Amino acid sequence: MSERTAASAGLPLVIVRPEPGCSASLARARAMDLAVHAFPLMAAAPIGWKAPDANGYDVLLAGSANVFRHGGAGLTGLTGVPVHAVGETTALAARSAGFTVAVTGSGGLQPLLSVLLPGTRVLRLAGAERVALTVPPGVIMDERIVYAVRPMPLPDELVLLLRAPAVIALHSAEAARHLLAEFDRLGLPRSSHALVTIGPRVTVAAGGGWRTVLTADTPNDVALLAKARNLCHTPDKTSRRN
DSSP states (O other): OOOOOTTOOSSOEEEOOOTTHHHHHHHHHHHTTOOEEEOOOEEEEEOOOOOOOGGGOSEEEESOTHHHHHOGGGGGGGTTSOEEESSHHHHHHHHHTTOOEEEEOSSOHHHHHHTOOTTOEEEEEEESSOOOOOOOTTOEEEEEEEEEEEEOOOOHHHHHHTTSOOEEEEOSHHHHHHHHHHHHHHTOOGGGOEEEESSHHHHHHTOSOOSEEEEOSSSSHHHHHHHHHHHHHOTTOOOOBO
8 A cells, every 4th residue: 555645745754564553654654744655565474373371371471462463262261361561552452352461561572571570480472583582580481473474575566666765664673674685686776765663673684785774762663753754854864873
């Protein structure tokens, strides 16, 4: 899909995150009066998994709303385990799936894990692509993979758009690596485009050669789009990392 605000000027913004996040970012960007185009290049899909006995855990750690959107029947027996959610969107999805949210974070999963007391038993539900975590001494953590995000080729409309300079918003390392591979496959010039990423891990995954790469001050969509607005309205900004 593609949307553009009529009053915007400067470089267009391209959003490539999966739905429903893609539409949410599109709406926020339109409210900021940006020339924005949305192409969800990644699609989350469930993976068959077997849920462990809920009685073995004190905390359910969730780093994405996709855990609850695509976890399927395996989630049913776990609803009594309190959720520690990475952010508000994940917390909302957990509640919608019948879970109680005990903690909602704002700065990634590691801070949620690091404050747990020794003896806490954690079940992490995650996607196939996930951030590595350091488990504190005395804390026990098991993992189950419940979904995967599948990449899709760049549509012709987006390829045409990217023949000219643009700002591209990246919400995950998966999306960054996929975009990099597609640029190379299609012979698109990285040096013409600016990136704005949701965090340092995504910035690293995006590689080099881009005109500009900026990292959001905090790992959320609002902070990312604030950086994107600066890039869209300053097309002559020199290449740098932040």
